[in-house]
Amino acid sequence: xxxxxxxxxxxxxxxxxxxxxxxxxxxxxxxxxxxxxxxxxxxxxxxxxxxxxxxxxxxxxxxxxxxxxxxxxxxxxxxxxxxxxxxxxxxxxxxxxxxxxxxxxxxxxx
Amino acid sequence: xxxxxxxxxxxxxxxxxxxxxxxxxxxxxxxxxxxxxxxxxxxxxxxxxxxxxxxxxxxxxxxxxxxxxxxxxxxxxxxxxxxxxxxxxxxxxxxxxxxxxxxxxxxxxx
Numbered sequence: 001x002x003x004x005x006x007x008x009x010x011x012x013x014x015x016x017x018x019x020x021x022x023x024x025x026x027x028x029x030x031x032x033x034x035x036x037x038x039x040x041x042x043x044x045x046x047x048x049x050x051x052x053x054x055x056x057x058x059x060x061x062x063x064x065x066x067x068x069x070x071x072x073x074x075x076x077x078x079x080x081x082x083x084x085x086x087x088x089x090x091x092x093x094x095x096x097x098x099x100x101x102x103x104x105x106x107x108x109x110x
Numbered sequence: 111x112x113x114x115x116x117x118x119x120x121x122x123x124x125x126x127x128x129x130x131x132x133x134x135x136x137x138x139x140x141x142x143x144x145x146x147x148x149x150x151x152x153x154x155x156x157x158x159x160x161x162x163x164x165x166x167x168x169x170x171x172x173x174x175x176x177x178x179x180x181x182x183x184x185x186x187x188x189x190x191x192x193x194x195x196x197x198x199x200x201x202x203x204x205x206x207x208x209x210x211x212x213x214x215x216x217x218x219x220x
Contacts, residue, residue, distance in 0.1 A: 004152075033206075033207065035210075041213075042210030042212050043200075043210045045209065056206060090152060090153065092153075092208075097140065097158065097202055098143065099143070099208060101152045103152040104150075104152050106150075
């Protein structure tokens with residue numbers, strides 16, 4: 001167990017809807033990163049937050065947005081859901097270079 | 111595009127045998143990390159090897175890194191059924207994000 005938790009575990013949405021995914025980081029970790037993992041592929045970096053500021057972003061459109069709170073927990077928001085957004089969403093917390101992942105949220109867009 | 115690429119894509123071995131998988135990457139790295147993923151759930155951090163290290167051990171795992179060839183290998187010795195999983199290498203460049211390959215799926219037969 002890494003101490004990183006994510007909610008919900010599973011989620012089903014329809015195209016065009018909005019979704020919020022949540023992540024609680026491991027105690028003491030001030031950095032949270034979000035990844036999208038499509039079926040059969042490796043995780044793709046979405047963005048990273050360090051001390052409540054976005055610290056880097058991957059090749060994802062602006063409808064993917066995030067927040068980090070003072071307790072270092074984080075949210076990933078996706079607007080105007082598309083079918084291709086169906087994936088496992090992983091968050092990872094870190095203090096230095098090692099990233100520790102949560103169990104993920106499985107999002108299905110119908 | 112993905113920075114790390116694992117080889118082979120899939121591996122089937124008998125319990126007790128060794129499993130070796132390789133990772134190649136394209137650009138200079140700060141470190142390289144190996145992760146395990148069971149059944150599409152969260153990633154478990156296995157080992158981190160820094161760019162100035164050549165070999166690292168953790169239990170039954172042995173990781174090598176050759177920065178001149180931009181490649182790494184993960185060896186699992188005396189495999190067990192519980193080692194059945196997907197294994198990913200992830201490269202950490204200086205921008206803190208991890209870039210993953212598509213993974214190697216390992217099946218350990220009883």
